[in-house]
Amino acid sequence: MTAYSASRRLLRRAAIGAIVVTLFLAAALRCDVRPEIFRQGLGQGPNFIASFFPPLWSAAGEMVTPVLITIVLATSATLLGLFLSFPVGLAAASNVAPAWLRQPVRVLLGVERAVPETILLLFFVVAFGLGPLAGVFSLALGSIGMLGKLLGDAMEEVDPAVVDSVRAAGATFWQTIRYGLLPQVLPALAAHTLFRFDVNVRNSVVLGAIGAGGIGEEIAHSMGMIQYERATIAVLGSLLVIYTAEAVSGRLRRRLLGAEA
Amino acid sequence: MLFGGLLTLAALLLYLQVDPLSVIGQLPHLLNLGRDMFPPRLAILWEREGLVNSVIETLAMAFAGTVLGLCLAFPAGLLGAANTTPHPALRAFTRAALSLERSITSFFFLLVFLIAFGLGPFAGTMTLAVGTLGLFGKLFAESIERVEHAPVEAIAALGATSWQQICFGALPQAAPALIANALFAFDVNLRLSISLGIFGAGGLGAEFLLAKQTLRYRDVFALALITLVLITTVERVSDQLRKHI
Amino acid sequence: MLDVHALVKTVAGGRRVLDGVTFSVKPGEFIGILGSSGAGKSLTLRAITGLTEIDSGEVRFTGADQSICRVAHAKGAELRAARRQIGVIFQGLHLVKRLSVLENVMIGRLGYISPLRSWLYGFTDAEARAAVGALEQVELASFADRLTATLSGGEMQRVAIARAIFQQPRLYLADEPIASLDPRNAEGILKLLQPLAKDTPVIGTFHQPDFTRRFCTRVIGIRAGRVVYDGSPQLSHHDLNEIYGIREVQTA
Ligand SMILES: Nc1ncnc2c1ncn2[C@@H]1O[C@H](COP(=O)(O)OP(=O)(O)OP(=O)(O)O)[C@@H](O)[C@H]1O
Numbered sequence A: 001m002t003a004y005s006a007s008r009r010l011l012r013r014a015a016i017g018a019i020v021v022t023l024f025l026a027a028a029l030r031c032d033v034r035p036e037i038f039r040q041g042l043g044q045g046p047n048f049i050a051s052f053f054p055p056l057w058s059a060a061g062e063m064v065t066p067v068l069i070t071i072v073l074a075t076s077a078t079l080l081g082l083f084l085s086f087p088v089g090l091a092a093a094s095n096v097a098p099a100w101l102r103q104p105v106r107v108l109l110g111v112e113r114a115v116p117e118t119i120l121l122l123f124f125v126v127a128f129g130l131g132p133l134a135g136v137f138s139l140a141l142g143s144i145g146m147l148g149k150l151l152g153d154a155m156e157e158v159d160p161a162v163v164d165s166v167r168a169a170g171a172t173f174w175q176t177i178r179y180g181l182l183p184q185v186l187p188a189l190a191a192h193t194l195f196r197f198d199v200n201v202r203n204s205v206v207l208g209a210i211g212a213g214g215i216g217e218e219i220a221h222s223m224g225m226i227q228y229e230r231a232t233i234a235v236l237g238s239l240l241v242i243y244t245a246e247a248v249s250g251r252l253r254r255r256l257l258g259a260e261a
Numbered sequence B: 001m002l003f004g005g006l007l008t009l010a011a012l013l014l015y016l017q018v019d020p021l022s023v024i025g026q027l028p029h030l031l032n033l034g035r036d037m038f039p040p041r042l043a044i045l046w047e048r049e050g051l052v053n054s055v056i057e058t059l060a061m062a063f064a065g066t067v068l069g070l071c072l073a074f075p076a077g078l079l080g081a082a083n084t085t086p087h088p089a090l091r092a093f094t095r096a097a098l099s100l101e102r103s104i105t106s107f108f109f110l111l112v113f114l115i116a117f118g119l120g121p122f123a124g125t126m127t128l129a130v131g132t133l134g135l136f137g138k139l140f141a142e143s144i145e146r147v148e149h150a151p152v153e154a155i156a157a158l159g160a161t162s163w164q165q166i167c168f169g170a171l172p173q174a175a176p177a178l179i180a181n182a183l184f185a186f187d188v189n190l191r192l193s194i195s196l197g198i199f200g201a202g203g204l205g206a207e208f209l210l211a212k213q214t215l216r217y218r219d220v221f222a223l224a225l226i227t228l229v230l231i232t233t234v235e236r237v238s239d240q241l242r243k244h245i
Numbered sequence C: 001m002l003d004v005h006a007l008v009k010t011v012a013g014g015r016r017v018l019d020g021v022t023f024s025v026k027p028g029e030f031i032g033i034l035g036s037s038g039a040g041k042s043l044t045l046r047a048i049t050g051l052t053e054i055d056s057g058e059v060r061f062t063g064a065d066q067s068i069c070r071v072a073h074a075k076g077a078e079l080r081a082a083r084r085q086i087g088v089i090f091q092g093l094h095l096v097k098r099l100s101v102l103e104n105v106m107i108g109r110l111g112y113i114s115p116l117r118s119w120l121y122g123f124t125d126a127e128a129r130a131a132v133g134a135l136e137q138v139e140l141a142s143f144a145d146r147l148t149a150t151l152s153g154g155e156m157q158r159v160a161i162a163r164a165i166f167q168q169p170r171l172y173l174a175d176e177p178i179a180s181l182d183p184r185n186a187e188g189i190l191k192l193l194q195p196l197a198k199d200t201p202v203i204g205t206f207h208q209p210d211f212t213r214r215f216c217t218r219v220i221g222i223r224a225g226r227v228v229y230d231g232s233p234q235l236s237h238h239d240l241n242e243i244y245g246i247r248e249v250q251t252a
């Protein structure tokens, strides 16, 4: 006979449901998710939301510089990360770097990707003090984690025949990389860099709030000073930046990948 | 091209009033910091009361936020997918709302929730839920739209209701992608919950901030290691689960 | 049983892809629809189940309770009630590949189970046993627990027939049930459909006049959205020319 059994299916669904619900309830309890807090919060809701309106339009002018700083922060971090990911990527590729170099680099890349940018920022703030430099470094480091790994992986997958043919023409090591490896990984690298730019813009807003400056700082500051109408304007500013970055990066990426396919 | 890029970078840094060369001046300071952080004081794990509790708090926040957010993201995905939405206008509306939500930075939501619900992990949980809705509502909708149409139409031709067409035609096809996304959501939220802690949601992030502010750098290093182990473990486990399914 | 009257469908560009298709079906018939590619065979079948909207015309389907459903104009519960009684065997690609063979067969009776049940756990053990019975009829009982994606094209086609059988419809529609099958498999499928037609009429679309000659009780020829032949499956050269327009090709 067949293995189909309605009761077993029902039981399995109930069991999975029960496990998830129990874990969820335990987690929710741990996080103080209590109906009365919720009710209380919702009770204030309408008033609270109303306090964000009308937006303080007159503050819009003050947001231009912070918005610029956020964009510049994300752009320079992406560029720096991109540059640094070349040597790192080479050092992480098995067909380029020796094992003694590759393995520690790979481990470091994994570490970089695992640690959230905000934590990296805390380190850099200690090292360089508050300000955009700490922000640039933590975002750049995060970018290396992604782009360096990508480059390393891409280098390992590069068609050896192409590399050989370039090498056979008498090219030096660097020429081989430049003319044999790079052209093959460039489209993927460009696409990932654009994606990383999008991520960096989002993160630079967050980092701004904990010391890197820019529009994030304005949001945090306005909220802290209970100037909610001003916060609305700052949020609109960040919205504009993030929206534009996503749209631009998405469109360029689609064009790149579309041209590839 | 390389040269142009470097020049742009330099110009941008100049705009930020950052002197790249000042980094060199900072080097001794950096070395000092390195010495201060070393060796990591892993003993905080058992010596510092409440640290284990903070780790659990971070995990709980991530889990509760993920489940709550996915419960919202799933219906949003159904509404936002062309082949399951009750009306095209509803799809457009859902998509626009999700996209707007994704663009509002999560720490703003956190600040709002902190004011509404008070300091602590509850606000963090709500923030994660909102973020999960924005990102995974979109990803769910995309996975559901990638489903083959023919099997669903065949089920419609049997006289099944639209809901049955979704349950038996669309969802079984989309299930692997949906489950992979759900696991990914927990990954994302775990990182985020640590970040949110810095803003007042509690958990490991709060420990980081406290250790840094009280200049306990060896503790900061130890905390970073703990974070690393936590995140990589969760990543491994979800990879394993994904392969299993 | 089924009356199809003057179906008309115009698509973008003003081309009439159905141009007055009319025929009716009586119990015990096995109708083969012939016609060249793009003639409108699939569209006719889709119009009968209301999957494709038509511009004008009428489809009258007599249900089990002798009530008549005007399928082309029906909506909601009425349309579902009619569809429950029409078993459709599509061209290959319509099984849910990620479900087991048995589940795909059981889906045939989805129209009869309550929304709550379909949400909670699906089908009962009794239904599973009945579905195995349907699989036995197509000689695939041993495949019941296989993932459908792992089946060959011919096997999937037989699962599709098992699903339709399990549905216990009052009319079968089969859109190219033997397309992309080797001759032996094709013959096997037709030998499955032929006995079904004794109790429940079958309408199938085909590209092989030799098969319809051997198995069908009646042939309808469609050309450019019009019925150009309706009668015995023993087609003459002249009839074939009418349907496929070979003469024009020759004179051209
Ligand atoms: N939604 C649509 N929009 C535009 N044209 C359509 C549409 N559906 C069908 N057609 C056209 O209607 C005509 C008839 O299609 P139909 O699928 O019925 O052909 P068929 O006789 O089944 O052919 P085949 O033997 O190749 O399956 C074709 O020319 C097709 O391109």
Ligand SMILES: [Mg+2]
Binding pocket: C041, C042, C043, C175, C176
């Ligand atoms: Mg067809």
